[in-house]
Amino acid sequence: MTSPTPGGDTVLRIEDLHGSLRDPVLDAMNFLNEVVSRYPEAISFAPGRPYDPLLDPAVITDCLTAWTDHLRRDQGLSEPQISTLLMQYGPTAGIIREPIARSLAEDEGIHVPAEAIVVTVGAQEGMLLVLRALCAGPDDVLLAPSPCYVGISGAARLLDIPLFPVPEGEHGIDAADVADAARRARAQGLRPRALYLVPDFANPSGVCMTVPARRELLAAAGEEGLLILEDNPYGMFRADAESTRPTLKALDTDRRVIYLGSLAKTGFPGARVGYVVADQRVEGPGGSTLLADQLAKVKSMTTVNTPALSQAVIGGLLVRNGFRMRTASLAAAAFYRENIARLLDALDRHFPEPERTARGIDWNRPEGGFFVVLSVPFDADERALERSAGRHQVLWTPMSPFYIGGGGVRRLRLSCSAVPPELVDEGVRRFAEFVAEAESPAVPHSMATSISAVGRG
Amino acid sequence: MTSPTPGGDTVLRIEDLHGSLRDPVLDAMNFLNEVVSRYPEAISFAPGRPYDPLLDPAVITDCLTAWTDHLRRDQGLSEPQISTLLMQYGPTAGIIREPIARSLAEDEGIHVPAEAIVVTVGAQEGMLLVLRALCAGPDDVLLAPSPCYVGISGAARLLDIPLFPVPEGEHGIDAADVADAARRARAQGLRPRALYLVPDFANPSGVCMTVPARRELLAAAGEEGLLILEDNPYGMFRADAESTRPTLKALDTDRRVIYLGSLAKTGFPGARVGYVVADQRVEGPGGSTLLADQLAKVKSMTTVNTPALSQAVIGGLLVRNGFRMRTASLAAAAFYRENIARLLDALDRHFPEPERTARGIDWNRPEGGFFVVLSVPFDADERALERSAGRHQVLWTPMSPFYIGGGGVRRLRLSCSAVPPELVDEGVRRFAEFVAEAESPAVPHSMATSISAVGRG
Incomplete structure (x- = not known):
């Protein structure tokens, strides 16, 4: 389990540790708490955390x-x-x-x-x-x-x-x-x-x-x-x-x-x-x-x-x-209500019909809460998120880690909860740019490094 | 797992829950956090918690x-x-x-x-x-x-x-x-x-x-x-x-x-x-x-x-x-140092030699910390603790739950950490009374109900 050499530096192997530590689901939430800080300048539809200005110390x-x-x-x-x-x-x-x-x-x-x-x-x-x-x-x-x-x-x-x-x-x-x-x-x-x-x-x-x-x-x-x-x-x-x-x-x-x-x-x-x-x-x-x-x-x-x-x-x-x-919570509820409406409006504006259906883009219209789920015509995986963050300065959450036993590869989650209202439209504009690039087969997949961002917090 | 009757009150059976819930060790710490409140008037050598007056909100x-x-x-x-x-x-x-x-x-x-x-x-x-x-x-x-x-x-x-x-x-x-x-x-x-x-x-x-x-x-x-x-x-x-x-x-x-x-x-x-x-x-x-x-x-x-x-x-x-x-922590350390010395002195006073050795009573003399362990000539179990609390108004911790695979039945722990200095001697006096009663075979075992008190907190 540890290095056998007495006096040496102790080294553990991941395969000797509990299996959960090799399960992507455990990386997911951990990463979410840090992803915003990795791209401080990006507009983030990733975390489901409350809107900062609603919190008063x-x-x-x-x-x-x-x-x-x-x-x-x-x-x-x-x-x-x-x-x-x-x-x-x-x-x-x-x-x-x-x-x-x-x-x-x-x-x-x-x-x-x-x-x-x-x-x-x-x-x-x-x-x-x-x-x-x-x-x-x-x-x-x-x-x-x-x-x-x-x-x-x-x-x-x-x-x-x-x-x-x-x-x-x-x-x-x-x-x-x-x-x-x-x-x-x-x-x-x-x-x-x-x-x-x-x-x-x-x-x-x-x-x-x-x-x-x-x-x-x-x-x-x-x-x-x-x-x-x-x-x-x-x-x-x-x-x-x-x-x-x-x-x-x-x-x-x-x-x-x-x-x-x-x-x-x-x-x-x-x-x-x-x-x-x-x-x-x-x-x-x-x-x-x-x-x-x-x-x-x-x-x-x-x-x-x-x-x-x-x-x-x-x-x-x-x-x-x-x-x-x-x-x-009425004030907070009003904020989230308006922000999810704002997000849905922006999606309608930046992905107009009938093109969006033809492109295979769709989303649900929740009656509340923080989250909207989109279907997209490409793999919305960690590599795609890395491109979205690095090139378009917009963050979202891949859906596949949420599926039990696989699935959801071409779906992603947008959270409205933490995004300043005045940035929602610009965020969706950037997101639309990213989608247009991602759905084109000409996009290079070279910039990919490991990234993941899901969860509640 | 639950009652099979639709519309009935859901009843679970403890044997269907995780095995830890039938393990005495899990009751132990939980109980300690509540035992002091069960006997608010008793002098308590049970919990290893800090001395209240050292804590300033x-x-x-x-x-x-x-x-x-x-x-x-x-x-x-x-x-x-x-x-x-x-x-x-x-x-x-x-x-x-x-x-x-x-x-x-x-x-x-x-x-x-x-x-x-x-x-x-x-x-x-x-x-x-x-x-x-x-x-x-x-x-x-x-x-x-x-x-x-x-x-x-x-x-x-x-x-x-x-x-x-x-x-x-x-x-x-x-x-x-x-x-x-x-x-x-x-x-x-x-x-x-x-x-x-x-x-x-x-x-x-x-x-x-x-x-x-x-x-x-x-x-x-x-x-x-x-x-x-x-x-x-x-x-x-x-x-x-x-x-x-x-x-x-x-x-x-x-x-x-x-x-x-x-x-x-x-x-x-x-x-x-x-x-x-x-x-x-x-x-x-x-x-x-x-x-x-x-x-x-x-x-x-x-x-x-x-x-x-x-x-x-x-x-x-x-x-x-x-x-x-x-x-x-110097002030706190000085307090605990003096209180453990006070406890050891009181034990010496209330259990004088050579009688104590003849009675099979002994304890260690730690160089610090909160705890002293005593050997006693009777089972220091939950029933004994109940008698000690109810009849002598003094609390301590049975040692047996700390032993892996059994042992320590005739041992108990006294903690000096939470006892007001002015009550240490009186507490040990009551404890000595309890011990004298417990070591006598004439003591009735009738007052016993379930009690346990161990742990850090």
Whole structure:
């Protein structure tokens, strides 16, 4: 495993390390966090991060104060107690479960006890905890849409948990396809443990499930004995602000849905606060616990607890906003709504009909969220991205790493979330230039070096 | 896996979940974070957390200001750049690698490039990342001292990585025992990937390796082709402040040591900032990387990045203290030094010779750190702890969960770190009362309910 020569420099071989480190999906998100800095001058439709000017660092101290005021005034805590809560180790499952439970009730009509919530270091840690708890052995698999968010496929890869794909259509995944996938998995001797999905404005595809499709999915999951792992980072960002759709968890009468929440988009990513709602009962020799209790046990061995500091700031944010993050996010929602419309308009302008259909260029028109997916008549791979960045100063995300078991080679994702409105048109103009060059067979492929850029963050 | 009845309440069975959830070691740390609150009136020698009055919440805003001042003044960043750094997603490996590298050089004589560091959500996440990266398959094992910190055994259990025990003596583990364990593992067809240990004031035993033993261990690891995973949360807290011992990493000329650092004790636990130093080269088809780069890839799927907020506060703490945490920790070190002396004195007073030897009571006398281990003439198990807490209002930690594969049933750990100095003597008096009752066969065992309390936090 290491160099055999005593006294020599220790050298490891990648093939001796865990297999996930040779899996492209693990490079993907890591790279995304750095790709913007590689091309600081480019217009970037790559990352799904919030728009910088929506984030105000004054919120940090304001919210810290709001939280300590809340502890002092509403909870009656003394100064030493407040200090301990901010500065010490804390309960594994978190110290802001109560305000999160209240905001779930206010914002989503999800009514769960605080005890069913585990506060996590972003939704990413939540995925890891749920996968670890649910999957016990080599036959356990996770059903997931294809294309699928790389955070879940990467976490599954870390734990050697195979994904079993469910094809995703224009309106998300279909209950019949889920039932079919579960049956096929079982026919192969596998145990499908849960279905992961983002029903509202999926990452990467931007698609949104209809309410009837949600109900059908819940029914199918009940019939197949499947849990559902619902990830909802974008639900607040609907183009038509009037017509929110209920989450699967809000429709869930059987406690079949494990809900992954994020405060990265409604709060801010630098706090890294997410949470899991897991109100399922777990029966064991010692009696009945909640699945949340089991997830907390896993968490005690991943991060011990979510930083008290982050929880205090987000707790203060919830308190300050009367536990209504939907109301608190109206300005952000308006921004993203306008920016995705701006992006779709610019695409229409720079790829006019009827030429675009003739050229084999097409895209979807999500009703909200951050992402638009384009089909293009060339391989939208890392080499193409390198040319786009280097020669046209415009960044986007290849879709193929999101597909389970291959696919999506001629598709790419444009994110509107982090692009200044005044640059959207210029960005799409550059992108159109890049596409025109890429679809021409005369383009040299020589400038290629390795690059990749996908993911949520 | 779930209840088969559609429309019914979803019920999971613990035996269908991951095996780690039925492993006592996973309950252990989780419980510790809550046990103090179960017996708020008891004197607690259980948790290894810092002494509350040493933690001042004013440090949070002071350090945040110090960090933003540093970015503005020393790094020349603009206000929007500072905002982005505080509020957004950031590089997976962290944004305070440079100040950590400087403090490692100042405090420990460890000279590594910032690129060899990954900032983690506490040392706990560092353990998870290293174990995941190093262990590729079912034959890969970790060598670890017995007794061993439950954070590492729990993380290994999550990843289904077996531990191979190395017996720990009065001065820690012995190079010959490590070589012997490595050979026995290989003879069983296993691949020993690394040795985990805490050379300075181990948790739970409090023992400290001599400098010659450290050099012998490094030589043995070189001969056996073993990596060493050095965990150092307590190195700053030596009873004799003048005679610090070099860390294994400082003595490491072959890049054989992966170093786990924590700022929970020198900073504060509520930030949850730790780090891994992994300057080993990894060779792969794409060329040479650092092991730190590979750990960052794993981290992108566990927590994406350590909260920028926590990193900013700890970065400010490092800047404010001129990157010398040893100097910054002098007051804390003096407190712990005096408190462990106070604890040892109280034990001598309440368990006088020659009776104590005749009774089979004994303890070690660590040269620093937080922990003292006692041998007692009865089973120091969860039932005994429940009696101690309920009837004598004094808490301690059973040792048996720390032993790999059993042992330590008649041993317990006393931590001096969180006990107010004025309560140490009274706490030991109560503890002596409990011991006197426990060693008498007339004690009823009826009050027992499940309780456990171990771990670092």
